[in-house]
Amino acid sequence: MDADHHAKGYWYGKDPVQKEMAVDVLNALRDYRVSEQAMRRRTRSSMLMGEKDLLALRYLFEAEADGRVMKPKDLGERLGITSASMTTLIDRLVESGHIRREPHPTDRRALILRATPASDQEVRHTLGGMHRRMMDVASALSPEEAAVVTAFLRDMRQALDTVDDENTVDGGAGRGEPGAAAGDSQPS
Structure with a gap:
């Protein structure tokens, strides 16, 4: 985007009270997000993984660092995906050597997931x-x-x-969970 386009702050309305500094900050934040999204695409491409795959690894690394175990159901809930989708994701990550299934340390009937x-x-x-x-x-x-x-x-x-329900196309009926982490996709 050119400097003129940024200075106009076209997404922020035409309110004359809008301060140029605020528009500059929001434009810089937008530029950061574009760079971050490009970095995520490069990472997925380099590792031959999808977004949910990388997110699953991140959650498994976090759990391990915190001394927690992660069951498939827990990871599926965290990712916001169905049990069938979770099974497919786990199978794919096990096959690629990124994660492994292990017996739960205290529940003989359960399995846990660990990043390799x-x-x-x-x-x-x-x-x-x-x-x-x-x-x-x-x-x-x-x-x-x-x-x-x-x-x-x-x-x-x-x-x-x-x-703001009045500002959504569907009146807010299709919105995701408030508080979802940046970069987290909503369940489909």
Whole structure:
């Protein structure tokens, strides 16, 4: 997009009270989201995985880091997919060597899912440089700047999670769950 297009802030209405600074901030946020989406596409392409596959790995890595076990049902609920879709996803990730099924440590009838060490290494190799660059940018903030950015992003998330029924095509009937994490797809 060109500078003229950004300065107009076409998505933000024509209210003369709109401050140019606010439009610049929202445009910068939009540009960040475009870059993040492109990075996710590159990652999926590089790892030959779909978005839900990568998200499943992320949730399994988080559970392991927290010392929790993840059953297929729990992962399916977290991903917002049906049991049949979950089975297909698990089969695909097991076949590709990214996860494995293991017996539950305390319930003989249940299975748990774990990401494989090779999968962890692949993700670290694929995303490590990008994560370091992002951490460098965030670490350069002063404590005051970090507090402002964090508060802004939390407020923006709340603004996005708030649905105005009168402004939706379906009157809000088809909206997803409030509070869904950025990048999480809603159940279909």
